[in-house]
């Protein structure tokens with residue numbers, strides 16, 4: 001029986017190859033520029049689900065004081081490794097912490113709170129969104145803004161790619177990484193989208209060296225009722241980012 005690993009878990013290929021796949025994704029091209037306008041120059045930013053620091057690191061390089069929170073040790077290890085290579089004046093502005101966005105308790109407030117690349121959609125709209133919004137409201141400084149990049153449900157309704165046709169292929173050290181969608185489902189009633197992704201590494205000559213099947217889950221839902229219950233209101237209409245998602249911004253009522 002094929003083992004199915006959770007996405008981003010310590011032993012997962014999704015954590016190992018995260019940067020290669022994420023930096024190539026058109027869904028998030030130029031998103032750092034957008035988040036860099038969420039706080040005043042030198043202000044504080046809390047990134048929920050900071051992963052390997054794809055967004056947190058360039059924000060710190062631009063002068064912001066950044067806290068990157070993530071639940072997955074396998075992602076944070078990579079973020080910390082990159083932080084260790086940064087100039088001291090940048091590294092001092094950047095902190096990674098292990099934590100769950102559903103139970104935020106950092107004991108301070110931030111000028112901006114962001115969740116890039118569909119991160120907030122890993123959490124189910126339900127009690128979990130209620131808790132996450134309440135936590136964000138508590139951690140948002142007066143005059144601050146929350147920005148959540150959430151996926152559009154429409155592309156999730158499209159037919160699944162053929163399991164034999166690669167959806168991603170790039171050279172890696174000593175060979176090639178290829179991704180296949182083994183299965184794709186969208187339960188529209190509950191707003192749940194699941195992908196079973198096969199990460200396959202092979203030599204330049206096409207000999208398979210490793211294979212990992214991993215489950216990637218996103219939820220879709222309307223964030224506004226949850227925000228309202230937490231005392232937050234939309235800062236404007238959602239703005240498209242990439243072809244498959246929208247930035248939803250909230251401020252205190």
Ligand SMILES: C[S@@+](CC[C@H](N)C(=O)[O-])C[C@H]1O[C@@H](n2cnc3c(N)ncnc32)[C@H](O)[C@@H]1O
Nearest residue numbers: 049050051054070071072075100101116117122
């Ligand atoms: C798509 S990655 C985004 C990483 C980074 N923000 C970026 O844009 O490249 C999603 C991240 O959210 C994290 N995550 C998922 N659920 C979480 C939770 N409940 N609390 C904190 N982090 C979570 C995952 O571990 C993963 O690192």
